[in-house]
Amino acid sequence: MRTIKPVQMRSPVLTVRRVDTYHAITVVAPGVAERFRAGQFVAVAVGGDTSSMLARRAFFIHDVKPDYGGTVEFVFEVRGRGTSWLSECRSRDLLDVTGPLGRPFPLPRDPVNCVLVGDGHGASPLFPLAHTLRRRGCRVDFVLGAAGAQRVFGALAARRVGETATFATRDGSLGLRGRVTDALPQVIEDARADVVYGVGPLPVLRTVTAIAAKYGVPAQVAVEERMACGIGLCMTCVLPVVGDDGVTRMLRSCVDGPVFRGEQVRFDDVGTIPFDALGAPGWKARPDDSASTEIGQ
Amino acid sequence: MSVDLTARLGPVELANPVLAAAGCAGAGRELAQFFDIARLGALVTKSIMAQPRSGRPTPRLAESASGMLNSIGLQGPGVDVFLQRDLPWLLSRGARTIVSVAGAHTGEYAEVAARLSDAPGISAVEVNLSCAQATERERTFAAEPEAAAEVVASVVAAVRPDLPVIAKLAPDGADIVEVARACVSAGAGLLAMINTIPGMVIDTTTLRPGLAGSTGGLSGPAIRPIAVRCVYRVHAALPDVPIIGIGGVQTGQDALEMLLAGASAVGVGTATFRDPTAALRIQREIEEGLAEREISRLGDIVGLAHRPEGAAGLIRTRSRRAVAFD
Numbered sequence: 001m002r003t004i005k006p007v008q009m010r011s012p013v014l015t016v017r018r019v020d021t022y023h024a025i026t027v028v029a030p031g032v033a034e035r036f037r038a039g040q041f042v043a044v045a046v047g048g049d050t051s052s053m054l055a056r057r058a059f060f061i062h063d064v065k066p067d068y069g070g071t072v073e074f075v076f077e078v079r080g081r082g083t084s085w086l087s088e089c090r091s092r093d094l095l096d097v098t099g100p101l102g103r104p105f106p107l108p109r110d111p112v113n114c115v116l117v118g119d120g121h122g123a124s125p126l127f128p129l130a131h132t133l134r135r136r137g138c139r140v141d142f143v144l145g146a147a148g149a150q151r152v153f154g155a156l157a158a159r160r161v162g163e164t165a166t167f168a169t170r171d172g173s174l175g176l177r178g179r180v181t182d183a184l185p186q187v188i189e190d191a192r193a194d195v196v197y198g199v200g201p202l203p204v205l206r207t208v209t210a211i212a213a214k215y216g217v218p219a220q221v222a223v224e225e226r227m228a229c230g231i232g233l234c235m236t237c238v239l240p241v242v243g244d245d246g247v248t249r250m251l252r253s254c255v256d257g258p259v260f261r262g263e264q265v266r267f268d269d270v271g272t273i274p275f276d277a278l279g280a281p282g283w284k285a286r287p288d289d290s291a292s293t294e295i296g297q
Numbered sequence: 298m299s300v301d302l303t304a305r306l307g308p309v310e311l312a313n314p315v316l317a318a319a320g321c322a323g324a325g326r327e328l329a330q331f332f333d334i335a336r337l338g339a340l341v342t343k344s345i346m347a348q349p350r351s352g353r354p355t356p357r358l359a360e361s362a363s364g365m366l367n368s369i370g371l372q373g374p375g376v377d378v379f380l381q382r383d384l385p386w387l388l389s390r391g392a393r394t395i396v397s398v399a400g401a402h403t404g405e406y407a408e409v410a411a412r413l414s415d416a417p418g419i420s421a422v423e424v425n426l427s428c429a430q431a432t433e434r435e436r437t438f439a440a441e442p443e444a445a446a447e448v449v450a451s452v453v454a455a456v457r458p459d460l461p462v463i464a465k466l467a468p469d470g471a472d473i474v475e476v477a478r479a480c481v482s483a484g485a486g487l488l489a490m491i492n493t494i495p496g497m498v499i500d501t502t503t504l505r506p507g508l509a510g511s512t513g514g515l516s517g518p519a520i521r522p523i524a525v526r527c528v529y530r531v532h533a534a535l536p537d538v539p540i541i542g543i544g545g546v547q548t549g550q551d552a553l554e555m556l557l558a559g560a561s562a563v564g565v566g567t568a569t570f571r572d573p574t575a576a577l578r579i580q581r582e583i584e585e586g587l588a589e590r591e592i593s594r595l596g597d598i599v600g601l602a603h604r605p606e607g608a609a610g611l612i613r614t615r616s617r618r619a620v621a622f623d
Contacts (some may be wrong), residue, residue: 005330008573045571052363054517054571098573228358228365229570232327235369236358250351250372255327271509272354279349279372 006231007031008098013089014071020150022121023087024062025095026073032099033070036061038129039222039259042074042099043230046082055228057082058254060125060199061100072099075124075153101230102258105129105197105220111137112194115187116162117208119180119200120146121153122224126199130161139163141191145180149173163191181207188215195220198262202270209262219262225253240266240274248277300587301594302580304338304562306539307486308461309421311338311393311562314595315552315580318543318564319344319397319423319465320369324383325390331573335391338562338580342383344399344425347408349375354509359498364519364545365567366496368510371399371428376409380416388418395463397423398452401431407451414456423463424452424485426476427492427514439492440470442479453484463541466531467492468523477531481538488531489541489564491524516567521545525558532559532600547575549582556583556595557602 011027018024032042043056059074078084089095105125108114114133116126123144130140142158145168149155152174158165167175168183176183181204188196188211198208198221205221212219227237232255241251242264250273251257266274273280304314317328319341325334334340352372359366374383379396387394396413400406410422426439426448438444449464456462464480466473468491477488493514498507506512524544532540542560546552547568555563568575583595592598 008331052518053360054363054365054567055358055360056571096572226356226358228360228367229573231330231573233321233323233573234358234367234570235352235372236355236367238352238355238357238372270355273351277351279351279375281351283349283351 004035006099006101010094011097013091013093013095015091016089019075022075022077022153024073024075025086025089026071027095027097028068029072029097030070032072032097033064036064036100037104038132039105039125040100040102041258042072042097043101045096046085053082056230058227058230062124062127075121077121098230102254105259107132107136108138108195113139113191115141115143115191115193115196117143117180117184117196117198119204120151122200123153125222126197127154127157129197139191141187143180143183143187145169147171180204181211184208184211193217202267205262206267213263220259221262222258223253227254230254240269240277242266248274250277298588298593300584302584303595305596306561313338313580314562315576316341316541316562316564317569317576318566319425321566321569325387325392328573329390332577337392337576339393339395339420341395341423341564342397343373344371344397345376345379345409346371346373346399347376347405356507356509359507359513361498362519364515364517366498366508366513366515368508368513370510376412380412384416393420394418395421395423397425399425399428401428403448403451406448407455410452410455414460421461421463422452422456423465423489424449425465427467437467437470439467439476442471442475445476446479446483449480449483449485461486463487463489465489465492468494468527473527474530474534477535481535487539489543490527490531491544494520518545518547521551525554528555528560529558533603549579549586552579552583553586556598559600561599
């Protein structure tokens with residue numbers, strides 16, 4: 001699957017709004033909106049042209065609309081100086097945006113049953129996915145979770161769009177008390193799921209993948225790794241991923257992901273270079289296997 | 298006014314003085330999504346080694362004020378895949394290509410350089426001397442004049458005589474002027490400086506180093522004054538050796554600083570992460586900056602900061618006119 005070329009543009013901010021504990025910014029970005037597919041993200045330069053913050057911030061695209069030639073909305077939480085600056089942007093400010101970036105969620109060919117799992121505002125890319133799946137006749141069930149009710153993103157939309165919407169919060173303020181993955185097995189069973197889509201921190205995705213595997217259904221997971229450029233140059237966002245050829249490579253989340261097949265991500269080895277990864281220290285090319293020297297996909 | 302942006306770097310002549318610096322432009326494919334990479338002065342590839350290499354674990358990135366630290370560990374496909382897959386593609390796009398080579402020991406540099414030497418179309422080989430010597434973990438080749446010279450000599454011996462060799466130097470370790478002299482004596486026709494500077498951040502939440510590799514290389518505008526000083530000193534010592542100035546160049550004005558210090562061209566690295574088209578913008582800004590100063594040839598500004606104060610200058614401020622008062 002070849003992704004469509006991204007664009008870089010100066011995008012006027014249309015709106016900045018609070019969504020519970022999160023912020024959502026909508027920018028006018030026709031080139032991004034028209035190319036977008038669910039699961040893709042934008043990388044935003046923060047702090048203005050003379051910023052001391054050099055790395056772009058990556059955000060999943062939550063929504064695109066045809067207004068003004070095409071608008072793009074992304075959701076974020078204020079976690080540091082960059083996101084704090086963004087939260088103070090106002091209508092008509094200009095943001096330097098590149099996108100849409102990354103490989104989107106693969107879509108099932110047939111109208112199957114899909115369970116969409118999201119933790120915190122990681123749920124944001126699940127909504128455009130849900131709309132696309134629904135248009136293809138798929139059944140969509142949501143499982144959303146977070147620390148507390150205020151941090152569950154998109155509960156209303158999930159109820160509206162999903163066949164069912166199940167919630168889990170660590171403090172029990174909405175839905176089940178527990179983690180989002182605690183609620184997942186029952187939903188997979190009730191919905192007779194054929195595929196699970198997940199977004200959230202790596203530990204959540206690891207559990208989502210394990211549960212899906214237990215039920216014998218594929219998991220497509222989108223990772224939220226830190227990156228500097230979002231376009232494949234900086235090599236900071238790599239993960240150990242097993243290819244179809246059985247070889248583990250350190251793949252870039254930004255261009256080889258952010259969506260991976262869950263069972264191909266070596267979650268337990270994140271933060272390490274697995275000894276058998278292509279090009280790991282001590283690694284030797286097998287003379288009979290020239291294909292395995294290919295880095296990337 | 299029209300400005301001649303040709304960068305004359307001894308044996309290498311480039312249509313313009315802005316290069317994509319090694320390690321920040323991959324092998325061109327990613328940037329080509331945003332602009333025609335043939336418009337770069339040249340593209341310096343990410344360093345190529347003999348074998349595929351997975352690099353260091355994550356986290357590999359830490360931001361600091363006006364800088365960033367990286368700890369990638371030279372992840373790359375190895376010279377075989379580079380020659381089969383990446384180089385032909387780069388050349389097919391008309392990109393002026395300088396190939397950066399790296400190694401754990403002198404033999405690896407020479408091995409990679411020899412493989413490249415047989416491939417047509419390469420404009421120069423750049424020797425990344427900021428690799429840890431396999432024998433002495435903490436020291437890089439760039440940190441010691443003898444070690445650097447040995448690597449450069451082995452690369453020079455391994456490549457065709459007409460393939461220029463660029464030694465890429467680092468600001469830490471031995472005096473950069475001594476390392477530069479040693480590399481030139483060993484046969485480097487050009488110098489590039491500087492590489493990243495070792496640095497460290499500590500995560501105050503986890504109470505641990507912020508990078509999995511503990512230390513990383515600092516790049517970005519935070520290191521530009523250090524780079525300018527290195528270029529200035531090396532140009533003063535070796536005025537006939539062309540220099541590619543690298544380190545925190547983000548704007549045309551930053552580039553002019555490098556040129557004034559004695560660089561004949563500039564490399565743009567970290568700026569590309571924030572702005573994929575930074576190199577083209579900087580080209581345009583250099584052209585505008587030269588025109589504003591009524592300098593018609595890029596070469597005329599190289600090293601101008603070395604003039605003694607008050608010396609008759611080439612630089613004229615635009616349309617200064619005598620003002621008569623009553």
